[in-house]
Amino acid sequence: MSRVWNFSAGPAALPEEVLRQAADEMLDWQGSGMGVMEMSHRGKEFTAIAAQAEADLRELLAVPANYRILFMQGGAIAENAIIPMNLMGGRRVADYVVTGAWSQKSQKEARKYAEVNIVATSEASGFATVPPMTDWRLSADPAYVFTCTNETIGGVEYPFEPDLTQIGCGEVPVVADMSSHILSRAIDVAKYGLIFGGAQKNIGPAGLTIVIVREDLLGRAMPHCPSAFDYKTVADNGSMYNTPPTYAIYIAGLVFQWLKREGGLAAVEAHNIAKAKLLYDFLDASDFYENRIDPACRSRMNVPFFLKDESLNEAFLAESRAAGLVQLKGHKSVGGMRASIYNAMPIAGVQALVDFMRDFAARRG
Ligand code: PMP
Incomplete structure (x- = not known):
């Protein structure tokens, strides 16, 4: 399995x-x-x-x-x-x-x-x-x-x-x-x-x-x-x-x-803050991807992001899927990508996403 x-x-x-x-x-x-x-x-x-x-x-x-x-x-x-x-x-x-x-x-x-x-x-x-x-x-x-x-x-x-x-x-x-x-x-x-x-x-x-x-x-x-x-x-x-x-x-x-x-909501919240920080910090440091939400109001659970070159969207989705990262396509009304990282997503999953995104940007940037 x-x-x-x-x-x-x-x-x-x-x-x-x-x-x-x-x-x-x-x-x-x-x-x-x-x-x-x-x-x-x-x-x-x-x-x-x-x-x-x-x-x-x-x-x-x-x-x-x-x-x-x-x-x-x-x-x-x-x-x-x-x-x-x-x-x-x-x-x-x-x-x-x-x-x-x-x-x-x-x-x-x-x-x-x-x-x-x-x-x-x-x-x-x-x-x-x-x-x-x-x-x-x-x-x-x-x-x-x-x-x-x-x-x-x-x-x-x-x-x-x-x-x-x-x-x-x-x-x-x-x-x-x-x-x-x-x-x-x-x-x-x-x-x-x-x-x-x-x-x-x-x-x-x-x-x-x-x-x-x-x-x-x-x-x-x-x-x-x-x-x-x-x-x-x-x-x-x-x-x-x-x-x-x-x-x-x-x-x-x-x-x-x-x-x-897991330690109740205080522990779960700390984990969610760390997961969201990992992804948003990566997005903010990147000139290949972007998140367009007011930093003070960014969701810890749902992270929409865009490739600055949207002609690469299909390749991003196909390659991420092949790497075992699924359901990243953004909602049709927004476009781009969205990573939902609810409680059940471990930090290892967010790290795997960031690693893939870094690699994709290096190859296609
Ligand atoms: N409110 C919010 C914030 C949601 O995310 C959703 C589902 N995406 C809904 C309402 C609608 O939920 P449901 O389809 O279960 O009625």
Whole structure:
């Protein structure tokens, strides 16, 4: 067997230890005589798996007791509708910070359910930065302020946690799409009303959506909100109102245990800083490649870069693939290349990429 260095933006590489454990347990989970995919979600085996996964996630992110963790389906794009359906609570306006393709899509979807006010946008910079909070113009009484704290396509990450107390609006809940950097760094959950993300980048398989929501925001859903997407219904039923994505929850649970063995989020964050520094320092020192994002807002997880001579793109992709480095093609809306280096990518993988890029530049430069 030979594994490649996989730089996919998602679904993305998983820790090899986790895949090996899942393989070992495929036919017989811990002496139960069945695999996890075959278990009733209400049986004692699976309820133990789900409870452990939730407890480990709560511990890793230090989620306060007044927040509920929900395991849902639908992905982050469905949450773009589910969030206003649950949080408008009779208010008229929802506020959005637009920093790239994903928050743009979120505000567009919200317009079906709310009047949307754009609090700030970095569009004028080509979405290369994050507008500082001093430039945010909240509406008079917004139901919430929506942020996407890591823009997967643009490669832009908030260099600060959105803390509305700093601009005198601490009572407004902050919603954050953390799909592509959740668990990559320590965060202060108490700064947010709701955190959500699809699992398929930094957590586990596609099909699982994580929602972490402050309890006082439950019970406000619009009457036509589907029951399976009403946060209160999901919370009251321990994420088992409908059948949850059981296998994805199991794999996510193995990833949470792996993160704990790695030393928790402080250790994981230090590792991610070192990985990102290795790649960005190389890009900055090169006259063959470039990254075009404001250095203060560069994502540690998604690193878009360009060859200055774009006629070499196809050769770069073909040769990198032959060298065992895959999924480096940039998103079609941006072009160029993108290396996604989530938690499961070891520094050896980033080093292999830098070594290849240096060699390619020497040969073609
Ligand atoms: N938000 C962000 C930040 C993402 O990276 C993605 C997936 N690339 C989405 C939303 C959409 O996720 P899904 O396709 O799982 O709905």
